[in-house]
Amino acid sequence: MAAPANTGILVSSESIARPFREEIIEALKSSSKKPRLVGILSTSAAPSRFYAEFTKKTCDDLQIDFVLKTVGAASPEGGQEGEGVEEAIIECNEDNNVDGIMVYYPIFGGTQDQYLQQVVSPYKDVEGLHFKFHYNLYHNIRFVDPKTLSNPTIASSSNTAAAVTEASEGTVKSILPCTPLAIVKCLEHMGVYNKILPYGNRAYGKTVTVINRSEVVGRPLAALLSNDGSRVFSADIDSIQEYNKRSSSTTGNSRGFHPHHVVHPCSLSLQECLAISDVVVSAVPSQNYKVKTEWLKDGCICINVSSDKNFEKDVREKASIYLPTIGKVTILMLLRNL
Amino acid sequence: MAAPANTGILVSSESIARPFREEIIEALKSSSKKPRLVGILSTSAAPSRFYAEFTKKTCDDLQIDFVLKTVGAASPEGGQEGEGVEEAIIECNEDNNVDGIMVYYPIFGGTQDQYLQQVVSPYKDVEGLHFKFHYNLYHNIRFVDPKTLSNPTIASSSNTAAAVTEASEGTVKSILPCTPLAIVKCLEHMGVYNKILPYGNRAYGKTVTVINRSEVVGRPLAALLSNDGSRVFSADIDSIQEYNKRSSSTTGNSRGFHPHHVVHPCSLSLQECLAISDVVVSAVPSQNYKVKTEWLKDGCICINVSSDKNFEKDVREKASIYLPTIGKVTILMLLRNL
Structure with a gap:
């Protein structure tokens, strides 16, 4: 009775990195x-x-x-x-x-x-x-x-x-901080950012769980994604927070100094967040941490940002797309900044 | 045969704060x-x-x-x-x-x-x-x-x-960061800083253990004290480091940009550090953490910076001077900065 196990696409960071590499080569040609x-x-x-x-x-x-x-x-x-x-x-x-x-x-x-x-x-x-x-x-x-x-x-x-x-x-x-920017570029490549939507709102309608809330990866990524319209669950060891884009009526005060997103504590468990997430990004620097495949929403997109493998071996039985590493993209973002 | 238990002096932060309060009142008088x-x-x-x-x-x-x-x-x-x-x-x-x-x-x-x-x-x-x-x-x-x-x-x-x-x-x-500065002022008051020594080297000859290495209290304090000539053991949960003033032959490069102190990992245990420390400063934000009185060097000076009590009740049986809180001094340093 069980449907045959699906196998999601395995995306290499090289395929995402290529256009950026070419862009940099072009730019360097015109540089003295x-x-x-x-x-x-x-x-x-x-x-x-x-x-x-x-x-x-x-x-x-x-x-x-x-x-x-x-x-x-x-x-x-x-x-x-x-x-x-x-x-x-x-x-x-x-x-x-x-x-x-x-x-x-x-x-x-x-x-x-x-x-x-x-x-x-x-x-x-x-x-x-x-x-x-x-x-x-x-x-x-x-x-x-x-x-x-x-x-x-x-x-x-x-x-x-x-x-x-x-x-x-x-x-x-x-x-922009390199790693969060690289993740956004990966999401653009994988179709999570919808080019039909206006610039600045292209992640609208998407639910994303980001596991890690460091100042280097998790928090800036949650901010970037919610600035771009998605609903973001930001999970760390202690708590889960929800990031949403500020509605236009409250966007910015007279000086434009409000953060573009609002952050709320979230009463959902990680399991409940994953069950409704279109995208799961994990960046936990631990060999022992694994996102449970059984908790994932069928057809979701999973990105591993950690140098350890945060997803289980069978992740592609649930995930439609799995990106096991973003290293090559991160480094090109860095060289682009250079 | 045992010597009668000594009881160290209990210093109130009010007595240390008073001259600073008077200084601020004077300064405000001349301010419009x-x-x-x-x-x-x-x-x-x-x-x-x-x-x-x-x-x-x-x-x-x-x-x-x-x-x-x-x-x-x-x-x-x-x-x-x-x-x-x-x-x-x-x-x-x-x-x-x-x-x-x-x-x-x-x-x-x-x-x-x-x-x-x-x-x-x-x-x-x-x-x-x-x-x-x-x-x-x-x-x-x-x-x-x-x-x-x-x-x-x-x-x-x-x-x-x-x-x-x-x-x-x-x-x-x-x-200077308020809390470390307040601690230095307390040490000056308690005679740890020797006024006979030249300015910038008045803690020379003193060994100090600082328990906590946060960027707010422990690390800047260890730097300040070693800049002023003392040998500092900086302890946190994971490790102990030793801070020493850089010798004059290596002080500063041509641009004067070297830190004024050098930091080494330290192979002593906390117990061994305490046994040779003239001053013990503890700033651990935990109700459960206690510096063992029996580990203290007889006649040392103990300062509790935490809002919890980091020293045991009998601390004055070993310490010659005990300062249970520095709150009043910290706040005056802050108002002085204002």
């Missing part, structure tokens, strides 16, 4: 100078080293000048985990030959890593992790005046001058 | 305008409401204009925990009648609270929680040019103008 990206590796963690090698390979393919700077536990001389990372960032901030900086996290974890993310000059923050970019995202501020992006250093010495003159004139698009 | 401090309370947490009432009382005594703004779960209409807190901060940032902003944490906890701390304009951040102040502390940058303190908003609109012209000309002392 080869941009330089510096990666700062300060820990002995295998995934970080892996990711650094992957950045190098991607940059080589694209003819981008990638320099890996190893300090602390990652340096040939050895050292402690994270030793010298702050000094390395500051040197890159001040070096006019460096166009972009990428730091391999986690280093110390939590709020101390968030501190380091503020040390990276916003002019060189290709990952979009600086507070100012998150602030703009939460407030749906899509364009910035580069002159107002100040250097994080506020010593009486004025090291800011060089950085400021480097920035181009006029208003530019605010950088 | 009554400064306005706005407290933003957004949760139903009893300690936060308590602290807000205490701020109000202290401000009333000092003739400072304190306005309590309640939003979300703290407002009379009710609401969710933390609802509207970001909007409330932004309104205060923009209101020229507001001189200082104080937000009652924890709200969402962790990195999301750290995000909110960046939303508060550094010009009005009386608590000294903005990234830039932490950056200056870690780099021992003691003076800032107020013109380089930019508004956190980087929209194309230029809301920064008002804030910038408010700041006075020339170089001013960088604000």
Whole structure:
């Protein structure tokens, strides 16, 4: 009596990454100078080293000048985990030959890593992790005046001058945090964003569960998706919240400073959220965490963002589309920012 | 045969707070305008409401204009925990009648609270929680040019103008995070800082254990104390680190950007650290956490910074001086910043 098991499509991040790669190659052709990206590796963690090698390979393919700077536990001389990372960032901030900086996290974890993310000059923050970019995202501020992006250093010495003159004139698009942006690009590719709907509302009608609420992935992603019209359940260990787009009658006060979305606590369980979710994005940094396939809505779209596998092996028996990794897309978003 | 039990001195934070209170009263006498401090309370947490009432009382005594703004779960209409807190901060940032902003944490906890701390304009951040102040502390940058303190908003609109012209000309002392600064003031009062030693090195020769390594209390405190010459053990749940002042031969690179202290992992246990510590500062937000009296070095100085009691009842049998709370000193540091 049971219907034969379906098998959802397995999407590779390469297929999503390709058009962006071509776009970057085109842009570089018309550029006079080869941009330089510096990666700062300060820990002995295998995934970080892996990711650094992957950045190098991607940059080589694209003819981008990638320099890996190893300090602390990652340096040939050895050292402690994270030793010298702050000094390395500051040197890159001040070096006019460096166009972009990428730091391999986690280093110390939590709020101390968030501190380091503020040390990276916003002019060189290709990952979009600086507070100012998150602030703009939460407030749906899509364009910035580069002159107002100040250097994080506020010593009486004025090291800011060089950085400021480097920035181009006029208003530019605010950088979005890399990983959430890559996920949105994946969702566009997989048809979740409906191009018939007006720009800024193309995820309208979709229900999405995002498992993880970090400041790096989960919370900005929930904000982005709800800004674009979808209903988002944001789940972490302790609680579930619901993000919705603010209705037009309440969108923005006179200064346009309201967040574009509203957040409510949600009384649904994760199982109940998954049962009604068209899309499930999981980014839990744990080998033991698995989203139960039996809880998924039939035909949903699943994206694994973690370096661990957050979905069970049989996920495609329920999911219509499964994307097991977004790494290649993330790195291209980063190079695009560069 | 046992020596009679000693009883250490119990110090009240009031005795430490008094000279600062008098200093503030004097300063206000020569000021033409009554400064306005706005407290933003957004949760139903009893300690936060308590602290807000205490701020109000202290401000009333000092003739400072304190306005309590309640939003979300703290407002009379009710609401969710933390609802509207970001909007409330932004309104205060923009209101020229507001001189200082104080937000009652924890709200969402962790990195999301750290995000909110960046939303508060550094010009009005009386608590000294903005990234830039932490950056200056870690780099021992003691003076800032107020013109380089930019508004956190980087929209194309230029809301920064008002804030910038408010700041006075020339170089001013960088604000230090309130709680760590209050602890240093307590240590000065209790004779840990030796006035005979040169300024900037007055804690030289002292060994201090700091239990907690948050970005708000433990890490900046460890940095401050080691910048001032002491050997600091910084303990959290996972690990112990040792902070030491950088030796003069390595202090600062050509740009003066090295942190003033060096941090090493430490192979001592907490018990071993306590056995050699002249000062023990504990700031663990838990009712269950207790520093074992039997582990303390005889005659040490103990300071409890947590709203819970982190020391055992018999702490004064080992400690020569015990300071059970620093609340009154913290709030005066904050009003001094105002």
